[in-house]
Amino acid sequence: MWNFCHISAQEIVEHIEGLPQEQRVEVIKRAMTALRSRSSKVIERFCRRLENPDISEEVWHGVEEAEDERLIDLDEALTELN
Numbered sequence: 001m002w003n004f005c006h007i008s009a010q011e012i013v014e015h016i017e018g019l020p021q022e023q024r025v026e027v028i029k030r031a032m033t034a035l036r037s038r039s040s041k042v043i044e045r046f047c048r049r050l051e052n053p054d055i056s057e058e059v060w061h062g063v064e065e066a067e068d069e070r071l072i073d074l075d076e077a078l079t080e081l082n
Contacts, residue, residue, distance in 0.1 A: 021050075021051075022051070025047050025050045025051050028047065028050065029043060029044075029047045032046070045060070045064060048060070
């Protein structure tokens, strides 16, 4: 356990950098939530990107549109084009 009275920000960063990726993301998520609890959706989305760096931004954009129920009906969109 750390004694935070005697540990610098630099030492905390060094400890975090030594953690496995999954635990680093958890630390970041908790710290960001503590700072901005009303932005939990934004924080959750940011952390998903950190956890899954191999997924393209376009895919995340589509996932988030679906989560926000901002989808369009493709049949309707195609009909409007004709």
